[in-house]
Every structure is written in structure tokens, then in C-alpha cells.
Amino acid sequence: MSLVTDPNLSDADGFYADLLAAHRELSEAESAALNARLVLILANHVGDRAVLAEALRLARVG
Numbered sequence: 001m002s003l004v005t006d007p008n009l010s011d012a013d014g015f016y017a018d019l020l021a022a023h024r025e026l027s028e029a030e031s032a033a034l035n036a037r038l039v040l041i042l043a044n045h046v047g048d049r050a051v052l053a054e055a056l057r058l059a060r061v062g
């Protein structure tokens with residue numbers, strides 16, 4: 001599996017709205033914890049260490 005970097009969400013704006021809603025009324029610490037849990041859940045779903053390493057690299061430079 002290779003990292004998909006082209007747009008791949010059928011409703012990106014809807015997902016972004018859901019993401020913002022999930023953070024609504026959270027403290028900065030609670031928001032950071034939500035992000036960390038979300039990253040770990042999605043990383044588990046991806047399951048490919050090389051893909052995750054590439055995603056980390058891209059996120060760090062980008």
C-alpha cells in the first residue's frame with residue numbers, strides 16, 4: 001500500500017465540519033487529546049508502518 005496524497009474524500013467539507021464540531025467546547029488539552037486518539041485510531045486502520053512513516057514525514061515538512 002502506498003500513501004494516497006491526492007484528494008480522496010467524497011465530502012471533504014463535511015468531514016472538516018464534523019472535525020470542527022468534535023472539537024467544539026473542548027479545552028486546548030482536551031482538543032490535543034482528541035487529535036492524538038484520532039491519529040492512533042486512523043493509524044491502526046491504515047496498519048502499514050511504511051505508509052505511516054511517509055505520512056509522518058509529509059506532515060512534518062508540510
